[in-house]
Amino acid sequence: MIDENDSLWVQRTIAGDPQAFGELVQRYERDAFNLAYRMLNDRGEAEDAAQEAFLRAYANLDRYDMTRPFKTWLLSITSNHCIDRLRRRRLVWLSLEEPLPPHPALTSDIPGPEEATLMNERNVLVQELLEELSPDYRLAVILRYWYDLSYAEIAEMLNTTESAIKSRLFRARQTLAERLESRPIPSLDPAMEGRS
Amino acid sequence: MPRDDANMHARMNRALDSELSEEEQALLHQQLEEAPEIADHWDQLRRTDELLRTTPMIAPLPEFASRVMAAISALPIPAFVRRHPGAGVALGLALAAFLTVPIFSVLLLVLLSALTDPGTLNTWLRAVLGASGYILALVADIADELRAGITTTPMIVALITTMIPLSALWGWLIWYLMGSPRVRRGAKP
Numbered sequence: 444m445i446d447e448n449d450s451l452w453v454q455r456t457i458a459g460d461p462q463a464f465g466e467l468v469q470r471y472e473r474d475a476f477n478l479a480y481r482m483l484n485d486r487g488e489a490e491d492a493a494q495e496a497f498l499r500a501y502a503n504l505d506r507y508d509m510t511r512p513f514k515t516w517l518l519s520i521t522s523n524h525c526i527d528r529l530r531r532r533r534l535v536w537l538s539l540e541e542p543l544p545p546h547p548a549l550t551s552d553i554p555g556p557e558e559a560t561l562m563n564e565r566n567v568l569v570q571e572l573l574e575e576l577s578p579d580y581r582l583a584v585i586l587r588y589w590y591d592l593s594y595a596e597i598a599e600m601l602n603t604t605e606s607a608i609k610s611r612l613f614r615a616r617q618t619l620a621e622r623l624e625s626r627p628i629p630s631l632d633p634a635m636e637g638r639s
Numbered sequence: 640m641p642r643d644d645a646n647m648h649a650r651m652n653r654a655l656d657s658e659l660s661e662e663e664q665a666l667l668h669q670q671l672e673e674a675p676e677i678a679d680h681w682d683q684l685r686r687t688d689e690l691l692r693t694t695p696m697i698a699p700l701p702e703f704a705s706r707v708m709a710a711i712s713a714l715p716i717p718a719f720v721r722r723h724p725g726a727g728v729a730l731g732l733a734l735a736a737f738l739t740v741p742i743f744s745v746l747l748l749v750l751l752s753a754l755t756d757p758g759t760l761n762t763w764l765r766a767v768l769g770a771s772g773y774i775l776a777l778v779a780d781i782a783d784e785l786r787a788g789i790t791t792t793p794m795i796v797a798l799i800t801t802m803i804p805l806s807a808l809w810g811w812l813i814w815y816l817m818g819s820p821r822v823r824r825g826a827k828p
Contacts, residue, residue, distance in 0.1 A: 458720075461711060464708075468708060472703050472704050473698045474696070476698065476699035490703060490706075493699065493703070494706065497711070498711065501717070504719065505717070568690070569694045572687075584691065588691040588692060612652070613649070619691075
């Protein structure tokens, strides 16, 4: 569904008012950041990726199709950028010329025992589970669960078929269920939402 | 009847998406009662689904939006942005448009009065002819001076035709051999 306010802000930005784009940033910062964080599992990198997605959206605003929701377009840019970053991470890992990266335990966003008490344990568990999936499967799960997009919308965003998305989600759910097994699910602490 | 696990898994997946009819749901529950190991798997799937559904989004730091806007303001203005003229330019254009009509009207009136009045037209023609004669005389004087100069000092002609072009050629050659900016950068011409 197209939001008229979004269209208005896009038109005002194109008309030469960059502050109008600020309205779009404020409205969708959470969506872009959450997607980047769920994909990359690193707060700092997620902020950089979300910022880069907004910059790309701004620079390519003339290519935005106003008949489609701005949010979907922005999520599409963010997901493409995150996939690129994950590929680059893998290339660095595989490159013989580069020094080996430190052990994941030293770089992971998963907190140590002290920090864990301050963070939402549920988010940590979710991130651990998502890390088990390949980027394509992870993206399908994130778009389905956090953005409530239909199979058709996800397929259109990722340039693939609806049946491919169904298959990815089916397998992803199987994998996640196996990994979760009988681990307890931490209760949600509403006070920590948005701060972990 | 043999159990069709693949179909059952697909049905469980559809159940998670709330896509099953009541009939299909009943069938699934019946199948799960008959197969406890699949029922365990179904419980795990439902727990996973519940976990993902109820885990909230994560927000960026409060200063994130202002950081993005600062980065955007540092970007060059995109080509698609329609630039609007400033207030001064707009005022100038409006004033010019406002003055155009009276100025052209006055000019037209002057021209018409000159063309319809033989006395004025005669004065104008005399002025034009006088100015033309003055310019022609000036050009002729300059030509005479040059001719006289060449006659008295023939070196000037020699300098103009030989020394100056040769000096320019030498200058260019030295500059080129010393290395022009393009040669120094090693760029292809």
